[in-house]
Each structure stands twice: as structure tokens, then as C-alpha cells.
Amino acid sequence: MRRITCLERADWRETAAQCGFVFHTNGGERYWDERAYYAFTLDEIERGIETPTGEIDAMCLELAGRVIGDERHLQRLKVPQAFWDLIRASWQRDDRSLYGRLDLKFDGHGPAKLLEYNADTPTSIFEAAVFQWTWLEQAIERRIIPVRADQFNSIHERLIEAWKEIAAGRHVHLTGTTGNEEDAGTLAYLEDTARQAGLSTTLLDIEAIGWRDEAGGFVDLDNSDIALAFKLYPWEWMFHDAFGAKLDGAPTRWIEPPWKAVLSNKGILPLLWEMFPNHPNLLPAFFEDDPRVAELGSSYVRKPLLSREGANVTLVSGGMPLDEHAGPYGAEGFVRQALSPLPNFSGFYPVIGSWLVNHEPCGLSIREDESAITGNGSRFLPHAIL
Amino acid sequence: MADKPSKEFGKRRPVQPTPRAPAKRSGHVALLVMGTLAVGTTAYTLMPRQTCEPSPPGTDPAVQTSTACSSRSSSSGGSGGSGSSSRSSFFSSDSSSHSSSGTSSDSGHSSVSRGGFGSFGHGFSGGG
Numbered sequence: 001m002r003r004i005t006c007l008e009r010a011d012w013r014e015t016a017a018q019c020g021f022v023f024h025t026n027g028g029e030r031y032w033d034e035r036a037y038y039a040f041t042l043d044e045i046e047r048g049i050e051t052p053t054g055e056i057d058a059m060c061l062e063l064a065g066r067v068i069g070d071e072r073h074l075q076r077l078k079v080p081q082a083f084w085d086l087i088r089a090s091w092q093r094d095d096r097s098l099y100g101r102l103d104l105k106f107d108g109h110g111p112a113k114l115l116e117y118n119a120d121t122p123t124s125i126f127e128a129a130v131f132q133w134t135w136l137e138q139a140i141e142r143r144i145i146p147v148r149a150d151q152f153n154s155i156h157e158r159l160i161e162a163w164k165e166i167a168a169g170r171h172v173h174l175t176g177t178t179g180n181e182e183d184a185g186t187l188a189y190l191e192d193t194a195r196q197a198g199l200s201t202t203l204l205d206i207e208a209i210g211w212r213d214e215a216g217g218f219v220d221l222d223n224s225d226i227a228l229a230f231k232l233y234p235w236e237w238m239f240h241d242a243f244g245a246k247l248d249g250a251p252t253r254w255i256e257p258p259w260k261a262v263l264s265n266k267g268i269l270p271l272l273w274e275m276f277p278n279h280p281n282l283l284p285a286f287f288e289d290d291p292r293v294a295e296l297g298s299s300y301v302r303k304p305l306l307s308r309e310g311a312n313v314t315l316v317s318g319g320m321p322l323d324e325h326a327g328p329y330g331a332e333g334f335v336r337q338a339l340s341p342l343p344n345f346s347g348f349y350p351v352i353g354s355w356l357v358n359h360e361p362c363g364l365s366i367r368e369d370e371s372a373i374t375g376n377g378s379r380f381l382p383h384a385i386l
Numbered sequence: 387m388a389d390k391p392s393k394e395f396g397k398r399r400p401v402q403p404t405p406r407a408p409a410k411r412s413g414h415v416a417l418l419v420m421g422t423l424a425v426g427t428t429a430y431t432l433m434p435r436q437t438c439e440p441s442p443p444g445t446d447p448a449v450q451t452s453t454a455c456s457s458r459s460s461s462s463g464g465s466g467g468s469g470s471s472s473r474s475s476f477f478s479s480d481s482s483s484h485s486s487s488g489t490s491s492d493s494g495h496s497s498v499s500r501g502g503f504g505s506f507g508h509g510f511s512g513g514g
Binding site for chain 1: 415416417418419420437438439496497498499500501502503504505506507
């Protein structure tokens with residue numbers, strides 16, 4: 001694994017605009033950054049990332065079953081009891097998952113380590129699946145990178161195939177906070193892949209969803225039933241919203257399904273460690289109120305059960321906070337995970353995003369930062385297999 | 387109270403992929419709708435509901451256009467609120483603290499209320 005500086009395409013912003021990638025710059029700072037790329041060997045991809053990703057996914061499914069079947073675990077994860085039946089029913093029906101992203105520490109030497117699982121509402125899939133791929137093709141064409149370069153990236157095709165299988169011809173509603181550029185872009189891309197799978201689609205803002213009293217059910221702006229909905233809006237927020245109480249009685253099937261609320265909770269990190277102790281792709285982790293947390297000593301990463309984009313994560317070394325990202329999360333409690341510093345490439349710390357579509361590892365994205373905590377402002381860099 | 391664990395719990399495994407040639411990369415990445423429609427805050431504020439129908443069998447996706455999609459303006463789209471930055475509990479509130487539903491409409495036979503989702507997300511970023 002190497003970080004290689006390179007020329008950026010002079011016209012990449014125009015290319016981004018042409019394909020609808022409008023959130024490449026965040027607050028005047030680059031989000032998409034192709035002035036460097038990460039290079040991997042095929043062996044690093046296959047044995048170092050792809051295989052562990054499949055194994056971690058299998059462990060997560062094993063864990064989900066145990067958690068959902070044991071109310072002590074659900075309590076531990078602070079999943080409100082009012083939604084246990086909703087979660088349990090979705091698991092027992094085998095409601096299907098479309099996608100997810102594991103965040104991994106990987107340095108090309110030791111085994112990949114799971115940092116967290118974005119199981120419910122992962123974003124950055126458009127830039128991973130499409131714009132990163134466009135970069136590869138054009139960078140080869142323009143001799144910016146070697147002609148032999150390849151990329152671990154079949155996300156796009158996998159999404160189309162997964163839609164065919166999961167939706168099986170049904171109409172799909174896609175919803176989220178469409179006033180947010182990144183979320184709107186993610187929804188637009190997923191709608192695009194659903195249409196390429198031959199599905200009819202309706203896109204609507206999460207606030208536009210209606211509830212019809214008679215017969216009970218969620219409806220769109222035409223008052224048509226929402227039978228199958230992709231939502232880019234976290235389960236824990238839906239639970240808290242006014243319509244949350246109606247979820248269990250509604251016939252709507254959701255993607256990601258309610259059981260993903262378990263796997264998107266960082267409480268799975270200690271539970272995975274308990275269930276699969278010393279697994280090479282896991283880091284020791286404990287709930288903060290567990291006496292065994294002392295095993296971590298004075299160096300660890302403190303993470304809220306529920307948070308996004310590194311918010312409220314604190315990196316502690318030798319009892320001293322090295323780095324901390326502020327945020328609104330943490331009321332549900334924290335876990336502590338063994339400190340396993342990200343690799344440092346010339347002052348940049350990359351985190352690997354390993355994508356699963358329909359449970360199949362199929363692509364890679366990289367976020368890097370000068371901070372050892374990956375956050376909302378971390379840049380997306382492309383990768384290549386050399 | 388929760389039911390006792392079923393024997394089925396913990397037995398799930400990833401879907402077994404259909405045997406095929408290993409594919410580490412895409413063959414062709416094409417967009418059908420994106421890039422032909424404006425994407426972003428403004429576009430979606432104006433188009434909170436957009437419906438697209440599949441194209442007839444045999445149509446090449448690469449040459450399809452967005453004409454199969456219809457849009458309608460509405461005042462419901464877009465949130466973008468900047469809520470409180472204080473630390474919030476997701477699960478500590480009881481139902482009495484939920485925001486009430488927003489608009490209602492009577493579509494002939496039954497009433498529809500809207501705005502029951504989305505309020506908690508103000509001030510947070512949804513994706514991760």
C-alpha cells in the first residue's frame with residue numbers, strides 16, 4: 001500500500017458537474033482530492049481487504065441474530081423496547097440489505113482491523129462507484145497512472161443486480177433529507193441504479209412522507225402506498241420521530257431493514273469482541289461501564305454508541321486525549337476500542353471504506369485526513385491496483 | 387417482553403454468490419438519470435417527489451433520457467434546518483415529546499398527515 005502523488009485532471013470539476021457530483025467541495029475545501037492516490041497490490045486487495053470484509057460481514061450477521069434474540073443485548077445497545085418487535089420481525093422475514101460499508105484500518109502489513117460498520121445509511125457510494133471509476137479510466141488514458149492500473153470496484157454493477165433481486169420488480173420509493181447535497185446526490189445515484197435495474201421509482205423528501213389513517217400506512221405525495229422504501233435516514237432518528245410509533249403497524253418494507261439498526265450501533269464492537277475474541281480483524285473493545293475496559297489500559301478510542309462522521313470520538317493515549325471531534329452525540333453511552341493508530345503516509349491518515357452490496361465485498365473508498373480521526377471534512381482519494 | 391430466542395437466530399450467513407468469473411472491476415459505468423437532472427439542494431427543494439417509470443423492454447439504458455420521469459413542485463421538500471447543537475438523546479424521549487405531525491390533507495375518503503418523519507434529523511448529518 002502506497003500513497004502516490006500525481007497530477008490532477010485539469011477538467012475534473014467539469015467532469016464532476018456533468019455527472020451530477022456537486023458536493024466535491026465542502027465549505028471551500030476539497031472533498032474529492034486526486035492530487036494523490038493510494039496504490040495496492042492485488043494480493044493486498046484480495047487477502048488484505050476483500051476476504052476480511054466478507055468474514056466480518058458474516059460475523060456481523062451471526063451477531064445480529066444473537067442480539068435480536070436476546071433482550072439483554074438490545075438493552076445494552078439502548079435500542080428502545082418499543083421497536084424490538086419491528087426489528088425482530090424484519091430479521092425473521094429476512095428483509096434484505098442492499099449495502100453497507102466497513103471502515104477498516106489497513107496499512108498493507110498487518111491484518112485489516114474493523115473500526116466501525118456503517119450499516120444503515122452509508123454515503124460516499126456515488127464517488128466510490130462512479131467518480132472514482134471515471135478517474136481511473138481518464139487517468140490511464142492521460143498517462144497519469146500506469147496503463148496496467150486496475151481498481152477494486154464493481155459497486156455499480158452489484159447495485160443494479162442487487163436491486164433486481166431485492167426489489168423483484170416492485171416500485172421503489174427513495175427518501176431522505178433531500179435538502180442536504182450529499183444525501184440528495186446519494187439518493188439520486190441509488191435511484192439511477194434502481195432504474196437501470198428496470199424498476200420504477202419515486203423520490204421524495206423524508207418530510208413529505210404521509211400517513212393515511214384509514215387502513216393505516218405510509219403514502220407518497222400522490223397518496224399512493226409506499227410498499228418498498230429505500231431510506232437514507234438513520235433508524236434511530238425514525239424511532240424518535242413522530243411517525244416512529246407507526247412503523248410497527250405499517251406494511252412498508254424498508255431498505256436498509258430495521259435489523260440494521262443493531263449493526264449500525266457501535267455497541268457491536270464490544271459484542272463482536274466478546275463473541276469472536278482475538279479475531280485478527282477485530283480490535284479489543286468494551287462498553288465503558290464494563291470493568292473489563294481496564295484491559296485496554298490508558299490508550300483507547302472512545303466512541304458514542306450512536307454517531308456519524310467521527311463526531312464525539314476521542315482518541316486517548318497514555319490517559320491524555322490526543323484528538324477529539326466535537327458533536328451532538330453520546331447521550332446513550334460510549335464504548336472504548338483499543339487504540340490502533342491509522343497508518344501515517346507523509347502526514348496523512350487514511351481509513352479504508354470497504355463496500356458490501358448484497359453482502360458481497362465489491363469495492364473500496366479511501367478517506368484521508370491530517371487528523372487521526374476521520375471526520376466530515378476528510379478528503380476522498382481514489383485508489384488503484386498496480 | 388421479548389420472545390425467547392428462536393433457533394433461527396444466529397444462523398444467517400451471507401448470500402452465497404453465484405459462481406462466476408472473478409470481477410474486481412466494473413465493465414462499464416453509465417448513469418441513466420444523474421447528470422441529466424440537476425442534483426442538489428435547489429433541485430430537490432423544487433422536486434421532492436419525482437416518479438420514474440421503467441423504459442420498455444429492449445431499450446438500451448445508455449440512450450434513455452429523463453423523459454420517463456415526472457416531477458411536481460411542492461412546499462414540503464428540503465429541510466436543511468440547523469437544530470440544536472446540544473447533546474441529544476435519541477431514545478430518552480417518550481411519545482409525548484415527539485413533534486406533532488405537520489400538514490394534513492383529505493384525499494376524498496381518508497385523511498393523510500405529513501411531516502412525521504424528518505424532524506429529529508435537523509442539525510445532524512444523516513449519512514456516514
